[in-house]
Amino acid sequence: MASGSPIDPLVERVERLLVRYEELQRTNALLSQQVELLTQERDSLKSRLSAARARVDALLERLPDLNTPA
Known part of the structure; x- marks a missing residue:
């Protein structure tokens, strides 16, 4: 005779x-x-990154224009 219930494997799987x-x-x-x-x-x-780009843009604006005679 089987010692366990047929539902035992299902209970174990659910657990x-x-x-x-x-x-x-x-x-x-x-x-x-x-x-x-x-x-x-x-x-x-x-x-x-946005702040760094703004600082670089500001520095670029301060550079003299090479196409303008001094």
Whole structure:
């Protein structure tokens, strides 16, 4: 005679699926945090790049025009 219920394998599989689901939820939360941090870093870098471009443009404006006689 079988010692276990025919439903036991199904119960075990559901329990494994629940554990996997929880793992995936934690992984998703960590990835979401990383995306948020990387988005903030990207925005900061874009802002710094824009400021650097403005400074370079201002310096270029101060250069004398080589086509204009001195």
